[in-house]
Amino acid sequence: MFKKILIANRGEIALRVIRTCREMGIKTVAVYSTADADSLHVRFADEAVCIGPPPSNLSYLKMSNIIAAAEITNADAIHPGYGFLSENAKFSKICEEHGIKFIGASAEMIEKMGDKATAKATMKAAGVPCVPGSDGILESFEQAKKVAKEIGYPVMMKATAGGGGKGMRAIWKEDELQKAWESARQEAAAAFGNDGMYMEKLIEEPRHIEIQVVGDQYGKACHLSERDCSIQRRHQKLTEETPSPFMTQELRDKMGEAAVKAAEYINYEGAGTIEFLVDKHRNFYFMEMNTRIQVEHPITEQVVDYDLIREQILVASGVPISGKNYYPQLHSIECRINAEDPYNDFRPSPGKITVLHAPGGHGVRLDTHVYAGYTIPPNYDSMIAKLITTAQTREEAINKMKRALDEFVIEGIKTTIPFHRQLMENPDYVAGNYTTKFMEDFKMEEIKE
Structure with a gap:
């Protein structure tokens, strides 16, 4: 050790x-x-x-x-x-x-899965369902046009080195293609120093559901079920939950099996996440693999009682995994608390925290590095805390989250606490009826005194 x-x-x-x-x-x-x-x-x-x-x-x-x-x-x-x-x-x-x-993953593993076009080819070879699209990077605009015609509009153009939604464009008809091709490549070159693009069929009404996997040094992998990360703004996750309200046991088994197959095919070592897009008919398609621990890993830990960081360390030191898969016994929700103003287009709000009161009680977990008197620097990501609630049912987890958000006091800066409080009351969210497009129609209500 x-x-x-x-x-x-x-x-x-x-x-x-x-x-x-x-x-x-x-x-x-x-x-x-x-x-x-x-x-x-x-x-x-x-x-x-x-x-x-x-x-x-x-x-x-x-x-x-x-x-x-x-x-x-x-x-x-x-x-x-x-x-x-x-x-x-x-x-x-x-x-x-x-x-x-x-x-974490070896250099070879990261190279295989980090470049999205290569990852897709690898997953196809492993027999994991992939979104129809180009075979690797598009060589020219003419090729982009040809692929779009073959798979049918709408299509999604993506930067191969992408992340955080940069270099992505949805294209609904052919006359939008040229402009999207040029602007996406420029954005990707500026953000990643790589303007390589690939194309996929645009999945309508998609949910973003990922499967947590762990692989050891001996070629064995297991999964720890799913997380639903569909509530996003500009491709950045805002809240996550497990189990997904959209999931059936049959779909969980199929997606879990595909994720384990993917991890074992590449002899994956460590904790990783296979991310899928799931359409309204519950067809799922490989999107990408994150070869690291995820921001939202605590909700998985809460529902299967498993320390993922501990497992990462054990696996890295050569300890074999048990090989059994884990299924959610409870329901857990995570709200990312960012230093942003939800009433002002989520503008970053760095500065000094003057007052902080953390929520507590049964089934409430708070992962944070901030405290009263701490100054949030403007140089990094705006996430300052993760509030996690866990209960027997989804309804109880939502009610617990409402109560915890009401108790959570941060003064001196703006935070996304009011956004999450409104989200927990939103009828579509409460009904589990949401897709990755949810935030496009979400409007912040004025603060009620």
Whole structure:
């Protein structure tokens, strides 16, 4: 087992990893930029190393600084969390070259699954259902036109190196194609330094449902059922739940089986997520694989009583998995609390938290790194907390979430708490009747005193 793990991340996920390490008797090293000197992950770790100024490219993305921090503290493993370098094949390889275990997928695995066009080809070979579309990257506009005609409009143009909705365009008819092709490529080149595009059939009324998998070093994988992540704004998830209100046991078995098949086909090691689009007829199609821990992993932990970070560490140290699949025994919902103003088009709201009162009680979990007096820097993602409620039924989990949101007080900045409070009252959400298009028609109501 590892003696010391460096966490190459910040905020709530860094704190989350530190907590499990402490329970396992493993020493921890926090890394931080100068903007994060007062963050709780820095205080809770056994050691902390400053790795640079606030910009991510000079700190959390600077591989040489992180490797140097691991070497001077004698860390024998690095946990990358999510985001930053968690799906960076080069970083995984550098860790291996320096004799430091990367707690995540190998460089080869990330390369196979990180590039969406390659991932799709791999999944097709594994026999996992994929959305009809181009075979790999489109070579020209003429080819794009031809593929669109073959699969039929509407189609979706996607950047192969994409993420966060950048370089994506929905095209409903042929005369929209040229403009979409040019603007998507420009956006992708600016965001990822790669303007490669591929095309898929646009799935109408889709739900975004992902399956959590864990694979060990011996070619064995298991699944921990699904999470429904369909409530999104600009392709960023806002809330997630498990089990999905749309799921049937038959569909869960089929999707679980496909996800395990996918993981075992590539000999996947670690915790990963196979993301699917599910249409209104409950046909499912592979979308992408995230070769890391997900932001929304706590809801899975709550319904199957399983510490996913602990499992990541055990698998990385060579412990085999049991191989059995896990099914939800309870219902769990996660609301991402962001420092954003939901009344002002979700504009970021960094600044100092003057008052904070955290909710509590049975079935309430709060993952956060903030506290009263903490200043949220403007340099990073705006998520400051994850509020998770767990109960016997979906209705109880929603009622618990309403109560917890009412108790959750954050002053000094704007947050998305009022949005989530309204969402929990929305008739379509309460009925479980939502797709990835839900937010297009959602309007914030004025605050009632």
